[in-house]
Amino acid sequence: MRIGELAVAVGVTTRAVRHYHQLGLLPEPERRANGYREYGLRHAVVLARIRRLTELGLGLAEVRDVLADEAGKDLVEVLTELDEDLARQEEAIRERRGRLRILLEAEGGLPVEGPVSPELAALFAGSAQLSDSPMAAKDREIMAFLETAMPDEAREQLVSSLGEALGNPEAVAQANETYALLDALAEAEPDDPRVAEAARALADCIPPGLFPEVGDLDHDDSVLRAFYADLAPAQAEAIRRTLRLLTEERR
Amino acid sequence: MRIGELAVAVGVTTRAVRHYHQLGLLPEPERRANGYREYGLRHAVVLARIRRLTELGLGLAEVRDVLADEAGKDLVEVLTELDEDLARQEEAIRERRGRLRILLEAEGGLPVEGPVSPELAALFAGSAQLSDSPMAAKDREIMAFLETAMPDEAREQLVSSLGEALGNPEAVAQANETYALLDALAEAEPDDPRVAEAARALADCIPPGLFPEVGDLDHDDSVLRAFYADLAPAQAEAIRRTLRLLTEERR
DNA sequence: GCTTGACCTTGCCGCAACGTCAACGTCTTC
DNA sequence: GAAGACGTTGACGTTGCGGCAAGGTCAAGC
Secondary structure, three states: OOOHHHHHHHOOOHHHHHHHHHHHOOOOOOOOOOOOOEEOOHHHHHHHHHHHHHHHHHHHHHHHHHHHOOOOHHHHHHHHHHHHHHHHHHHHHHHHHHHHHHHOOOOOOOOOOOOOOOHHHHHHHOOOOOOOOOOHHHHHHHHHHHHHOOOOOHHHHHHHHHHHOOOOHHHHHHHHHHHHHOOOOOOOOOHHHHHHHHHHHHHHOOOOOOOOHHHOOOOOHHHHHHHHOOOOOOHHHHHHHHHHHHOOOOO | OOHHHHHHHHOOOOHHHHHHHHHHHOOOOOEEOOOOEEHHHHHHHHHHHHHHHHHOOOHHHHHHHHHOOOOHHHHHHHHHHEEEEEEEEHHHHHHHHHHHHHHHHHOOOOOOOOOOOOHHHHHHHHOOOOOOHHHHHHHHHHHHHHHOOOHHHHHHHHHHHHHHHHOOOHHHHHHHHHHHHHOOOOOOOOOOHHHHHHOOOOOOOOOOOOOOHHHHHOOHHHEEEEEHHHHOOOHHHHHHHHHHHHHHOOO
């Protein structure tokens, strides 16, 4: 057989056959006078085994090991390992699909540009009562960011507290008022008297459970500095004071 | 923020961040005087979104599309498509694991070196009554090879017929006798009288349902030629005569 | 004898999403 | 002033081939 005949017989491409030669999976056959490879039945048998093994999901390196370790002893081991690996992959896919389904079901109108974690998306979609002021948008950005940055436990804490707050109309109204106060500081100076007012309002917005680790906050953290740099000076000052207020009150 | 601070904040590597820059997923920030990249909060937000999207399983090209098409309109489409893709992958894995399980359960003593398709493996494992003569081994090789080479319908036909035959002790005994006859031809000349005898025995071994397409067989097929080249001359002649016998009898 | 088309040869680039050097500059700290 | 932890660009490695380039070979038809 020439390489093309072998390839169609086994159902692979000639490119694959040459690839297996390169990797040493399939021995190079004799050559004809013109340089063509001349295959025999043994090659077809080996090639068919390679194909079956790769179809099971083995990598070519593992296939080589199996073919080398003559007896099928090692094979069981490899296959068991492969099965475990496939089980892990299956689980991972199932989980991703679960998260996808949450996102797609809450798809009605996500109030944040771009997707958030499925959990947050469900929350935001559930209560679209929040205003769409600049500060509110920024807050949602921050939440979305924090949500990926925080450790798992704190994350769940955050999501559940947020769910509670969003389920409470009074809390939502209070938040919207606070957004308005902060928005008003966009052009103000840092020593504007409204800064203190806004800080007070914001601190009152945040229930004790929502941000328990405020005391441990590193005020020189690089992310925090970048956050301040992204706000108007008076707004940044208001946030700084809010954090101080919270730190004192939580002690 | 510098690149390392950004990376730990979002939970990716600096290498990934630079990779996203290269692909245009994340805009390059300003540089400090020393050439260091200086990131702001906007970058962290975008990077966090990239991470969430890739964790869902989107490719970076798709992430770019989603980020570019400002509104979340296109997103739903992409996610739906992704979900379908994941469903396909999940199915593929489940099927592979199913075949793996058959192989592993029949793992007792596979009489063929290396794994065969799960179905054949189960068959061979189920009835280990077949002799281990050289010709029997070659036959199993051939079956294993054919099994990958044949179209699906013929394949199932083959497996079921084979299952029947292996379940029948008389048929197994007859096959073993025929193997012996063929083995005896290893050193014989093609005009040995035993050739005809072996051909007759082999033809009688093959039930009508097992090889229905024998009439369509291309006797100059490259695989067939390779098969003959792999046998002793008298053995090859016996097979040739068997095929002729079968072709005539089936007409 | 010529062309045409189908086959074969080797070799190298490309993919996805980065990991991992290499070789070097910069900043902080003891 | 030297170490150690950062940053910079650049380039190669991973997996399993696909696809192309730039030819050589062979059988068939004119």
